[in-house]
Amino acid sequence: MLETGKPAKHTLIVGGSGMLSEVALHCAREGQIVTVIARGIPALQALADAAVDCRGRILPLALDYRDGQALVAGIRNAIAEHGPILNAVCWIHSTAPDAPLQVAASIGKWNQGQSCRYFDVLGSAAASPAARGDKRRQLIAQITNILYRSIVLGFVREKGFSRWLTHREIAGGLIGALKDDRTEMIIGQVEPWRLRP
Ligand SMILES: NC(=O)c1ccc[n+]([C@@H]2O[C@H](COP(=O)([O-])OP(=O)(O)OC[C@H]3O[C@@H](n4cnc5c(N)ncnc54)[C@H](OP(=O)(O)O)[C@@H]3O)[C@@H](O)[C@H]2O)c1
Numbered sequence: 001m002l003e004t005g006k007p008a009k010h011t012l013i014v015g016g017s018g019m020l021s022e023v024a025l026h027c028a029r030e031g032q033i034v035t036v037i038a039r040g041i042p043a044l045q046a047l048a049d050a051a052v053d054c055r056g057r058i059l060p061l062a063l064d065y066r067d068g069q070a071l072v073a074g075i076r077n078a079i080a081e082h083g084p085i086l087n088a089v090c091w092i093h094s095t096a097p098d099a100p101l102q103v104a105a106s107i108g109k110w111n112q113g114q115s116c117r118y119f120d121v122l123g124s125a126a127a128s129p130a131a132r133g134d135k136r137r138q139l140i141a142q143i144t145n146i147l148y149r150s151i152v153l154g155f156v157r158e159k160g161f162s163r164w165l166t167h168r169e170i171a172g173g174l175i176g177a178l179k180d181d182r183t184e185m186i187i188g189q190v191e192p193w194r195l196r197p
Pocket residue numbers: 014015016017018019020037038039040041043063064065066091093096123124153154155163164165166167
């Protein structure tokens with residue numbers, strides 16, 4: 001609950017204690033309740049501590065997203081305690097191929113009829129000419145109450161060289177995506193593909 005008495009917006013960030021930390025802090029500064037999933041408790045706690053002076057709060061949810069049962073139960077409990085998740089920003093490694101769908105399905109099931117924008121943060125490989133279609137997008141987009149958004153992390157060309165994005169550029173791009181609500185976005189560039197670092 002905010003000081004105004006209005007319920008705070010609830011945002012979920014999966015894989016949020018690393019390069020997405022600044023996205024979590026931005027949401028907390030805006031007064032949101034931000035549930036952050038990662039395994040390492042020290043980094044999660046440091047992030048929660050960094051938000052103590054914000055209008056909102058960062059709530060650590062320490063679990064391994066490869067453990068589907070823990071993931072589903074964690075999301076269900078987070079919604080029960082803090083209300084429907086309105087935005088989910090998900091940076092999930094390919095070591096957990098089922099997790100994106102599990103996150104989306106859990107939100108869809110327990111979100112008390114509220115829709116949630118699901119921001120799927122994808123590595124630049126998603127833009128490779130060899131990438132195999134977008135079955136995941138289709139599956140997630142079919143879930144009731146889920147509005148699918150794809151965010152591809154590209155690269156930057158600078159002074160004739162290519163480099164990967166900095167954390168600041170990644171977080172800045174995602175904060176823009178939350179605000180502008182584009183269904184598809186590339187942070188940096190992915191073309192020409194042969195110029196990637
Ligand atoms: N196109 C680009 O420019 C581009 C694209 C991708 C990555 N990168 C760069 O590559 C670097 C490394 O990427 P990274 O993925 O290590 O980024 P990261 O965001 O720094 O770390 C991954 C996040 O996911 C969490 N995580 C990882 N495995 C997990 C699991 N099984 N269960 C729950 N949470 C888990 C991590 O916390 P725990 O480990 O504590 O669980 C952490 O919060 C980044 O720093 C970024 O700069 C660049």
